[in-house]
Amino acid sequence: MAEKTSTYYIGRLDGFQARERARRWGGSWGSRLKMSHFPVSAMSPIDQYLDSHAERFEDELCELLRIPSISAQPDRRDDLRRTAEWVADQFRRLRFDVEIIPTDGHPLVFAQSPTVPDAPTALVYGHYDVQPVEPLDQWISPPFEPTRRDGNLYARGATDDKGQMFTHIKSAEAWMTVEGRLPINLKYLIEGEEEVGSHGLEHYLAQHADRLACDCVVISDGSQFAPGIPAITYGLRGIACYELRVHGPNRDLHSGSFGGSVTNPAIALTKILAGLIDHKSRITIPGFYDDVVPLSDREREAMAAMPFDEKHYFEQIGVAEAMGEEGYTALERRWARPTFDISGLTSGYQGEGAKTVLPATASAKFSFRLVPNQDTAKITSGLKWRLAELCLPGVELELIDQHGSPGVLASLDSPAMAAAARAIEHAFGRPPVYTREGGSIPIVTAFSKQLKTDTLLIGWGQDDDNTHSPNEKISLADFHRGIRASARLWEELAK
Amino acid sequence: MAEKTSTYYIGRLDGFQARERARRWGGSWGSRLKMSHFPVSAMSPIDQYLDSHAERFEDELCELLRIPSISAQPDRRDDLRRTAEWVADQFRRLRFDVEIIPTDGHPLVFAQSPTVPDAPTALVYGHYDVQPVEPLDQWISPPFEPTRRDGNLYARGATDDKGQMFTHIKSAEAWMTVEGRLPINLKYLIEGEEEVGSHGLEHYLAQHADRLACDCVVISDGSQFAPGIPAITYGLRGIACYELRVHGPNRDLHSGSFGGSVTNPAIALTKILAGLIDHKSRITIPGFYDDVVPLSDREREAMAAMPFDEKHYFEQIGVAEAMGEEGYTALERRWARPTFDISGLTSGYQGEGAKTVLPATASAKFSFRLVPNQDTAKITSGLKWRLAELCLPGVELELIDQHGSPGVLASLDSPAMAAAARAIEHAFGRPPVYTREGGSIPIVTAFSKQLKTDTLLIGWGQDDDNTHSPNEKISLADFHRGIRASARLWEELAK
Numbered sequence: 004m005a006e007k008t009s010t011y012y013i014g015r016l017d018g019f020q021a022r023e024r025a026r027r028w029g030g031s032w033g034s035r036l037k038m039s040h041f042p043v044s045a046m047s048p049i050d051q052y053l054d055s056h057a058e059r060f061e062d063e064l065c066e067l068l069r070i071p072s073i074s075a076q077p078d079r080r081d082d083l084r085r086t087a088e089w090v091a092d093q094f095r096r097l098r099f100d101v102e103i104i105p106t107d108g109h110p111l112v113f114a115q116s117p118t119v120p121d122a123p124t125a126l127v128y129g130h131y132d133v134q135p136v137e138p139l140d141q142w143i144s145p146p147f148e149p150t151r152r153d154g155n156l157y158a159r160g161a162t163d164d165k166g167q168m169f170t171h172i173k174s175a176e177a178w179m180t181v182e183g184r185l186p187i188n189l190k191y192l193i194e195g196e197e198e199v200g201s202h203g204l205e206h207y208l209a210q211h212a213d214r215l216a217c218d219c220v221v222i223s224d225g226s227q228f229a230p231g232i233p234a235i236t237y238g239l240r241g242i243a244c245y246e247l248r249v250h251g252p253n254r255d256l257h258s259g260s261f262g263g264s265v266t267n268p269a270i271a272l273t274k275i276l277a278g279l280i281d282h283k284s285r286i287t288i289p290g291f292y293d294d295v296v297p298l299s300d301r302e303r304e305a306m307a308a309m310p311f312d313e314k315h316y317f318e319q320i321g322v323a324e325a326m327g328e329e330g331y332t333a334l335e336r337r338w339a340r341p342t343f344d345i346s347g348l349t350s351g352y353q354g355e356g357a358k359t360v361l362p363a364t365a366s367a368k369f370s371f372r373l374v375p376n377q378d379t380a381k382i383t384s385g386l387k388w389r390l391a392e393l394c395l396p397g398v399e400l401e402l403i404d405q406h407g408s409p410g411v412l413a414s415l416d417s418p419a420m421a422a423a424a425r426a427i428e429h430a431f432g433r434p435p436v437y438t439r440e441g442g443s444i445p446i447v448t449a450f451s452k453q454l455k456t457d458t459l460l461i462g463w464g465q466d467d468d469n470t471h472s473p474n475e476k477i478s479l480a481d482f483h484r485g486i487r488a489s490a491r492l493w494e495e496l497a498k
Numbered sequence: 499m500a501e502k503t504s505t506y507y508i509g510r511l512d513g514f515q516a517r518e519r520a521r522r523w524g525g526s527w528g529s530r531l532k533m534s535h536f537p538v539s540a541m542s543p544i545d546q547y548l549d550s551h552a553e554r555f556e557d558e559l560c561e562l563l564r565i566p567s568i569s570a571q572p573d574r575r576d577d578l579r580r581t582a583e584w585v586a587d588q589f590r591r592l593r594f595d596v597e598i599i600p601t602d603g604h605p606l607v608f609a610q611s612p613t614v615p616d617a618p619t620a621l622v623y624g625h626y627d628v629q630p631v632e633p634l635d636q637w638i639s640p641p642f643e644p645t646r647r648d649g650n651l652y653a654r655g656a657t658d659d660k661g662q663m664f665t666h667i668k669s670a671e672a673w674m675t676v677e678g679r680l681p682i683n684l685k686y687l688i689e690g691e692e693e694v695g696s697h698g699l700e701h702y703l704a705q706h707a708d709r710l711a712c713d714c715v716v717i718s719d720g721s722q723f724a725p726g727i728p729a730i731t732y733g734l735r736g737i738a739c740y741e742l743r744v745h746g747p748n749r750d751l752h753s754g755s756f757g758g759s760v761t762n763p764a765i766a767l768t769k770i771l772a773g774l775i776d777h778k779s780r781i782t783i784p785g786f787y788d789d790v791v792p793l794s795d796r797e798r799e800a801m802a803a804m805p806f807d808e809k810h811y812f813e814q815i816g817v818a819e820a821m822g823e824e825g826y827t828a829l830e831r832r833w834a835r836p837t838f839d840i841s842g843l844t845s846g847y848q849g850e851g852a853k854t855v856l857p858a859t860a861s862a863k864f865s866f867r868l869v870p871n872q873d874t875a876k877i878t879s880g881l882k883w884r885l886a887e888l889c890l891p892g893v894e895l896e897l898i899d900q901h902g903s904p905g906v907l908a909s910l911d912s913p914a915m916a917a918a919a920r921a922i923e924h925a926f927g928r929p930p931v932y933t934r935e936g937g938s939i940p941i942v943t944a945f946s947k948q949l950k951t952d953t954l955l956i957g958w959g960q961d962d963d964n965t966h967s968p969n970e971k972i973s974l975a976d977f978h979r980g981i982r983a984s985a986r987l988w989e990e991l992a993k
Contacts, residue, residue, distance in 0.1 A: 240754060244852040253816030259735060259937025262867050263779075263837035264811075264828040266821040269862075270775065270840050277772035280765065284758075316759075321748030324891035326761040333759040342758035345765050346855045348845035357739040357863060357900045359937075360841045367764075368852060372757050396819040405852045442754025442854075 049490050052177045057483055060173050061156065064482070065149040067131075067165050068158040074109055074132035074199045083109040083195045086131045090193050093172050097179045099191075106203025109195030113214075116175065116189040122497050124188040126217035126454070128446065129168025129224065130197035133160035134471045141473035155476040162468040166477040167223040167485060168193060170463060174489035186497035190217060197224075201446055212453045219419040220450045221492070223485060225462025228438055229310065230478075233431045233488075235423055236460035238339065238439035239447055241373035241410035243382050246403040247275070247390070248366040255351070256361040266397030269350040269365040275400075276367055278393040280343050283329040286371065288385040291341070294376040296412065298339050305437055306334050338439035342372045368405075372441060379407030408448045412439075413457040422495035423459045430488035435461075461488070544985050547672045552978055555668050556651065559977070560644040562626075562660050563653040569604055569627035569694045578604040578690045581626045585688050588667050592674045594686075601698025604690030608709075611670065611684040617992055619683040621712035621949070623941065624663025624719065625692035628655035629966045636968035650971040657963040661972040662718040662980060663688060665958060669984035681992035685712060692719075696941055707948045714914040715945045716987070718980060720957025723933055724805065725973075728926045728983075730918055731955035733834065733934035734942055736868035736905035738877050741898040742770070742885070743861040750846070751856040761892030764845040764860040770895075771862055773888040775838050778824040781866065783880040786836070789871040791907065793834050800932055801829050833934035837867045863900075867936060874902030903943045907934075908952040917990035918954045925983035930956075956983070 046054070053060075072086040073079045087103055087110045094101040094114035104111040109132060136146040136159050144150035149158035160166070171191070178185045192215065194204045208215065228234040251268035252261075280286055298306075311334050317325060327336040336342070346369060351362030371382060383404050394400055414420065415437060428434045440460075447458050463485035469475045541549070548555075567581040568574045582598050582605045589596040589609035599606040604627060631641040631654050639645035644653035655661070666686070673680045687710065689699045703710065723729040746763035747756075775781055793801075806829050812820060822831040831837070841864060846857030866877060878899050889895055909915065910932060922930045935955075942953050958980035964970045 242754070242854065244854070246852070251817065256815060257937060258837075258839040258841060258865060259737070259867060259935070261815070261832065262839045262936060263822050263831035263835055264820065265815065265817055266819075267839050269843050270771070270838070272843070273768040273771040273840065276765070276768040320751060320756070320760065322746065322760055322892050323894075324761075325759065326890060326892045327758050336758035337756065340758055342753075343765070344753040344757045344762050344854075344856050345768070345845065345860075346753060346853055346857065347847040348764050348767070348843040348860060349848045350840065350843035352842040352863060353844045357741070357865065358841055359737065359739070359839075359865060361839050362841065365840075365843060368847060370753060370852065370854060372754060395821060397817050397821045399818075440754070441757060442752060 048181050049177050049494075050487060052181045053173070053483070053486055053490065056173075056177075060169075060486065061151075061479065061482070063173075064156070064161075064166055064169050065158070067169065068149040068156075068160050069147055071147045072132050072160070072195065073135050074196050075135055080109070083132060087112050087193075087195055090131050090172075094191065097175055099175075104207065106196070106206065108199070108203045111195070111204060111207060112191070112193040114191040114193075116179075116185050119185060119188050122187045123218040124190060124216070125493070125496055126190045126192060126215055126220045126450075127168075127171045128192050128194075128220055128222045128450070129171065130164045130194045131168070132195040132198050133163070133165070134198050136473070138473060143474055146473075146475070151479070154480060155478050156482070157474055157476045159475050161475050161477040162464040163470045163475065164197065164224045166482055167463050170223060170482065170485035171221065171489045173486045174493065177486075177490050178493060186494050189493070190215065197446070204446065205449055208449055208453050215454060217454060217456060219417075219456055219496070220447075220454065220458040222447070222458055222460050223463050223489075225440075225460060226464040226466050226468070227462060227481070228436050230465055231431075231433075232310065233427045233433070233435040234438045234462070235420065235427070235435045236438050236440050236462070237413040237415055237420065238375065239411045239443055240338075240341070240439075240441050241375075241377065241379065241408050241448070242370055242443045243373060243379045243407035244368070244370040244405040245383075245386070246366060246368045246405060247272070248364060248401040248403070249275070250364050250399045250401065251397065252361070252363050255363050258359045258361040261361055265361060266395050267361055268398050269362055271395040271398045272348075272350065272365040272367055274395060275390060275393040276345060276369070279369075279389065284327050285329070286341065286343050288382065288389045290381065290385050291377075294378060294381070295341060296375050298335060301415075302339070302437075303335065306332065306338070309334060309436060309438075337441040339374055341374050341377060343369065344372070345369045372443075373407075373410050375410040375412035377410065379409060382407070408443055408445060410443075411447055411451050411458070413459075417457060418498075419457060419459055419496060422498065423461055423492060426488045426492035426495050427461065429491045430484040461492075463488075543676050544672050545982060547676050548668070548978070548981055548985065551668075551672075555664075555981065556646075556974065556977070558668075559651070559661055559664050560653070562664060563644040563651075563655050564642055566642045567627050567655070567690065568630050569691050570630055575604070578627060582607050582688075582690055585626050585667075589686065592667075592671055594670075599702065601691070601701065603694070603698045606690070606699060606702060607686065607688040609686040609688075611674075611680050614680060614683050617682045618713040619685060619711070620988070620991055621685045621687060621710055621715045621945075622663075622666045623687050623689075623715055623717045623945070624666065625659045625689045626663070627690040627693050628658070628660070629693050631968070633968060638969055641968075641970070646974070649975060650973050651977070652969055652971045654970050656970050656972040657959040658965045658970065659692065659719045661977055662958050665718060665977065665980035666716065666984045668981045669988065672981075672985050673988060681989045684988070685710065692941070699941065700944055703944055703948050710949060712949060712951060714912075714951055714991070715942075715949065715953040717942070717953055717955050718958050718984075720935075720955060721959040721961050721963070722957060722976070723931050725960055726926075726928070727805065728922045728928070728930040729933045729957070730915065730922070730930045731933050731935050731957070732908040732910055732915065733870065734906045734938055735833075735836075735934075735936050736870075736872065736874065736903050736943070737865055737938045738868060738874045738902035739863070739865040739900040740878075740881070741861060741863050741900060742767070743859060743896040743898070744770070744893050745859050745896065746893045747856070747858050750858050753854045753856040756856055760856060761890050762856055763893050764857055766890040766893045767843075767845065767860040767862055769890060770885060770888040771840060771864070774864075774884065779822050780824070781836065781838050783877065783884045785876065785880050786872075789873060789876070790836060791870045793830060796910075797834070797932075798830065801827065801833070804829060804931060804933075832936040834869055836869050836872060838864065839867070840864045867938075868902075868905050870905040870907035872905065874904060877902070903938055903940060905938075906942055906946050906953070908954075912952060913993075914952060914954055914991060917993065918956055918987060921983045921987035921990050922956065924986045925979040956987075958983075
C-alpha cells in the first residue's frame with residue numbers, strides 16, 4: 004500500500020509536444036524595422052531650434068532622471084518634492100503660471116501657458132514619479148546615473164514617464180523661444196503618484212474640473228506599435244472585477260464520510276464559472292452584449308492591416324493554439340471585444356499531496372474587460388441574475404463587487420485626432436497606426452468622465468523599453484522625434 | 499474613481515435565509531436513545547468472571563492510558579516502546595507466544611494463543627499509539643490522567659484505540675482463566691503507528707502474510723451506529739486521488755493586454771472539472787459505473803430502516819438542501835455510491851482585493867470515492883480519456899495519480915458475520931445494524947488484499963467520543979459490553 008504517484012501529460016492533439024516545441028522556438032517579438040530619419044529638407048525654424056538644442060535637452064533630461072523620485076518609498080518624500088520643484092522650474096523659465104499643489108501624498112505641478120485668445124486648449128498630463136528599482140544587481144548601469152548606450156538613454160524613468168513627459172515641455176520651450184508665443188493654450192498637470200494609484204490627482208480632478216477644462220488631453224506615457232511604427236491609441240477597455248465565494252457546509256468535511264451527500268462548494272464554483280462562458284467563448288450573462296459598440300468595417304480593416312504576427316505573438320507567450328470569441332481575430336479580441344477572465348481560484352487543501360477534504364468554501368476572483376458603452380452596473384445586475392440561475396442546491400453565493408470602470412473610445416474623426424496624425428507623420432516620417440488597448444488606464448477614464456473630453460494617447464516608447472524592470476531606457480531618436488511631434492501638434496491643434 | 503466594494507448574497511431560492519435559519523437551529527445530532535442493560539439472568543461463568551473483574555479491567559485500562567504514546571512526536575519514542583512492552587506483558591500473563599517486532603518506526607506486538615486443533619483462527623488488529631493532544635487548554639481533565647465522569651472514562655486513547663483494543667485482551671483472559679483455554683485460535687497484531695500511516699505494519703504484512711493467516715480479521719476501532727445501536731460495518735469505499743494541473747502561457751499575463759486572445763488556464767480547469775460530473779451528479783468518465791456492485795434490495799431496505807434523520811444530519815453540518823446522485827438517499831450516497839469531490843483549487847492571485855492577472859497555471863486536487871469492484875487503474879485510464887476530451891485548445895494538462903485503493907465489501911451471509919451478530923446481541927441486548935462506511939480504512943484494504951479474508955469491523959465507540967479531539971472518552975458501559983461481546987465472539991466463531 005505504499006503510495007504510487009504517476010504523472011501523465013495529456014494534450015489536446017499533440018499539445019505537450021507543441022508546448023515543448025514552443026519552448027524550443029524561443030524567438031523574439033516581431034522583427035525590428037529600420038528606423039526612419041528626419042526629413043532634413045525645408046526645416047522650419049522650430050525644428051531647427053530643436054535640432055540645435057538636442058544635446059542640451061538630453062542633458063536636462065539626465066538631470067531630471069538623476070533624482071530618485073520613487074513614489075512608493077516613504078523615505079523618498081524629499082526627492083519627490085525636489086522633482087516637483089525641478090519640473091515647476093522648467094515652466095517658470097517659460098514664464099508660465101506655475102503652482103505646486105500639495106496633496107495627501109506627493110504634490111501636483113500645474114502650469115498654464117500665456118493666454119492665446121480664441122485658440123483651443125490642450126491639457127498635457129504626465130508624471131514625475133518612478134517605479135522602485137529592485138533587483139538592483141540586474142542593472143547594467145545604475146538606475147539613477149543616466150547612461151547613453153547604443154542610441155538609448157538608460158535610467159529609471161527614462162521612458163516611464165520623465166522622458167516622454169519632458170518632450171511636451173521642450174516643445175513648448177521651442178515655441179516660446181523661437182516665436183515668443185504658443186499657437187494654442189496649454190495646461191500641464193504633472194503628478195507624483197502615478198505609480199502608487201494617483202489618489203491626489205483623482206481628488207483634485209473631482210474638485211477642480213473647471214480649472215482643468217480643455218479641448219483635448221494629451222498623454223505620452225506608452226509605446227508605439229513597434230519600432231518605426233508610431234501609434235495613436237484611441238480605445239481602452241473598461242473592467243468590472245468581482246470575487247465570488249461559495250459557502251457550503253459549516254466546516255470542512257471528510258470526503259469519505261460525507262462525499263456524495265453534500266454539495267461540494269468547489270464543484271459548485273467550477274459549475275458556475277464554467278457556465279459564465281459558452282463553447283464559443285461568449286459570455287452568458289443576459290444582456291451582456293446589448294450595449295457593445297461593434298467594430299466598424301474601417302476598424303476591422305485597419306486592424307487586419309496591422310503588422311501583427313499572430314504566430315510570433317503566441318510563440319512569445321508559449322501558447323500553442325489560439326482561442327477566443329468566435330468570429331474575431333486575436334487583435335480584435337484583445338482590443339475591442341469584452342472578455343471574461345478568472346484571475347484567482349482558492350479552495351480547500353493547497354499543499355503537497357492529497358487531503359481527503361470536502362471544503363466548506365470555495366472562491367474565485369474574476370473580471371470582465373468591458374468595451375465602450377457597456378455599463379458596469381448593468382453588468383453586475385445581469386451577473387447576479389445569472390449566478391442565481393447557475394447556483395446549485397445546498398450552497399449559497401456571496402458576490403463581492405470589487406471595482407469597475409467603463410471603457411473609453413475616442414472618435415477617429417475628430418480634428419484633434421487628425422492633428423495628432425499629421426504631427427506624428429511630420430516627426431516620424433510615416434503616419435501613425437490607430438490602436439486600441441486591452442487594458443484600462445484609470446486616469447484616462449477619469450479625464451473622460453470629469454472633463455468630458457477625448458484623450459490623445461500618443462506614446463513615444465517601445466515595448467522593449469523595460470518599463471518597471473531593470474535597465475529601463477528610451478531611444479534617443481524617439482525622444483527627439485517626440486519633441487518634434489509635440490511641437491508640431493500645438494500648431495496642428497490650432498488649425 | 500475611489501474603489502467601491504459591494505457585497506451581495508445570492509441564494510438559490512432563499513438560500514441565505516436558509517443558512518441563517520440553519521445557524522439558529524443549532525440542534526444536536528440525533529436524539530439519544532436509552533442504553534440497554536445486561537440481561538442478568540442465566541449468566542455464564544465467563545460473563546460472571548467479566549462482571550466480577552470489571553473494576554480491575556478499568557484500572558488496567560487506566561494504567562495503559564497513562565502512557566503518552568503519541569506516535570507523531572519523535573521525543574515519545576521511549577513511551578511508545580514502553581506501551582508495546584505493557585501490551586506484550588498482558589499476553590505473557592496469558593501464556594501466549596509474544597514477540598515485539600521492531601520496525602523502522604514504532605514496534606509491532608504480535609501474540610498467538612495456545613493452539614486449538616481443528617478450530618478456526620481469528621486475527622485481532624488494534625493499535626496502541628494515540629493522536630497528539632493539542633489544544634491542551636480545552637481538556638477538562640488532563641489527557642494522560644484517565645478520569646471517570648458520568649459513566650465515561652476520559653483520556654487520550656480511551657476509545658481510539660487503547661480502550662477498544664483492550665476489550666479483546668480481557669475477553670481472552672476470561673477464557674484462559676475460567677476455561678483454561680480459548681475456543682479458537684487467536685492471533686493479535688497491535689501496532690504503534692496507526693496514527694502516522696501504519697508503514698511498519700504494511701511492510702510486515704507484505705512480507706509475512708503466511709504468519710498472519712487467519713479465517714477472519716477482527717477490528718474494534720470505530721463507532722456504533724448510535725448510542726444503544728451496535729453496528730457491524732461490512733463495506734468501505736475505496737478512493738482514487740488525483741491532481742490536475744492546467745498549463746497555459748509561459749508566465750502570468752496582464753488580463754487587459756492579453757485577455758480574450760489566450761485560453762485562461764483557470765477557465766479551462768473549471769470547464770474540465772465541471773464536465774466530469776453531470777446535472778444528475780453522475781460522473782461522466784466512460785465506463786465509470788460498469789463494475790459498480792449495485793445495492794441489493796435487502797441492503798436498500800436495511801438502510802431505509804436505519805434510524806438516520808436526514809434533517810438532523812444536514813442541520814448539523816449547516817447545509818440547507820440535500821444534493822447528490824439522482825435516485826439514491828443520502829445514506830446510500832455516502833455509503834454505497836461512488837462520488838467525485840474536489841478537495842482543493844489553486845490558481846492565480848489569492849490575496850486581498852483584485853489583481854488583473856491571467857494566470858499561467860491552475861490546478862485542482864480531486865478524488866473519486868470508489869465502491870467494490872471498481873478498479874483504480876481502469877478509473878485512471880477512463881479519466882485520462884475524458885480529460886483529453888474536455889481539454890480546451892491552448893492549454894496542456896498534467897495529471898498526477900496520487901494514490902488509490904479499492905473498496906471493500908464483506909459478505910453479509912458469512913458464518914463469521916452471523917457469529918459476530920450473535921455475540922453483539924448477547925452483550926448489547928439487541929442485534930447490530932449493518933452499516934457501510936463512506937471512507938476508506940487502508941489497513942482493512944491491506945488485510946483484504948494480503949490475507950484474502952473478510953474483516954469484522956465491530957466498533958464499540960460512539961460518534962461523540964471526541965476521537966482525535968480534546969476530551970476523548972469511552973463509555974464504560976460500552977467498554978464492558980465490548981469485552982462481553984468479544985468473549986462471546988470467540989465461542990460463536992468456533993461453532
